[in-house]
Amino acid sequence: NAGVTQTPKFRVLKTGQSMTLLCAQDMNHEYMYWYRQDPGMGLRLIHYSVGEGTTAKGEVPDGYNVSRLKKQNFLLGLESAAPSQTSVYFCASSYLTPGHEQFFGPGTRLTVL
């Protein structure tokens, strides 16, 4: 089992560029999440999904969009990147509700110049 994988691991963007981060899990989990982690701050939830074809906003959704077309994949998109989106992005999945153990991916370090 690979668990939760994320691509890419690193990316540098210029302001205004767009990109998509891919998250994949092979544990047949229903719930998937996208977080961002900034220095001195806890993990903050961007968007999440409770199943294939569903998405919902988290704590900091502005500037991001997501899609869950397949149960095992959860995509995070930045349509017009801003320097404030420089962060480390983590994807996670859980069998059912957020209270179940969340399994995290290795993270994507994004820098927006």
Place this chain on the structure above:
Amino acid sequence: KNQVEQSPQSLIILEGKNCTLQCNYTVSPFSNLRWYKQDTGRGPVSLTIMTFSENTKSNGRYTATLDADTKQSSLHITASQLSDSASYICVLNQAGTALIFGKGTTLSVSS
């Protein structure tokens, strides 16, 4: 005001020593409280989980305690090893909603 406060922010100890990390919370009620370990450059990994009614839970050299009266949890690490160097994150699951993360304590174990 943060609903989950962790202390200290960072800690340096010598290999072999014990240490205790604190988590104070205002969230009530909640379903469970987890401690996660996050190695540098990696995603968090769950160490322990306690429900509201549990007082203690162990995972090898890691022991978590929960005092619902004082709204405090602690993570005690016994006989620390270099591999314990990481950030430790306290996370509360407020019943029916998303998780509430603390900012973490960064532990450095030196030889």
